[in-house]
Amino acid sequence: MCIPTHHVHHPLISHLAITEAIYANGASIFFVGYSLFQVPSNLILLRLGGRVWLSVMLVAWGLAATAFAGMQRPVEFYVLRFLLGLAECGTFPGMWYHLSLFYDSAHMGMCMCVWCQSMMMMMMCCFMYANEDVLFGVCQ
Secondary structure, X not given: OOOXXXXXXXXXXXXXXXXXXXXXXXXXHHHHHHHHOHHHHHHHHHHHOHHHHHHHHHHHHHHHHHHXXXXXXXXXXXXXXXXXXXXXXXXXXXXXXXXXXXXXXXXXXXXXXXXXXXXXXXXXXXXXXXXXXXXXXXXX
């Protein structure tokens, strides 16, 4: 097995000259927004319904993710990570709530099982792709 000696940088870090500490702080700020607005988002979900709230969350998620293209400073990175956390906090519960309107509890368990297994397979494929030089002994 060949272990590469070069350090791989995230494109965001090299393009905007953001340090790894700033990037780590931004990743943490995402979870602050996600955690703070999880309960309010679920309460709005119950009031507005899954179809409306899920649509709002997905549009907000898309807008927040698209805004990263115009980011220039670390403060903007922090704000956008926080907003992305706000947008994502209602998406997952909204998806399951909306699916629960169509499937009974026995079938919802199977839906969750298939979804979770597909996520695990996707993560394994991404890990293998990202680490193919380590896994397959290819050195650069």
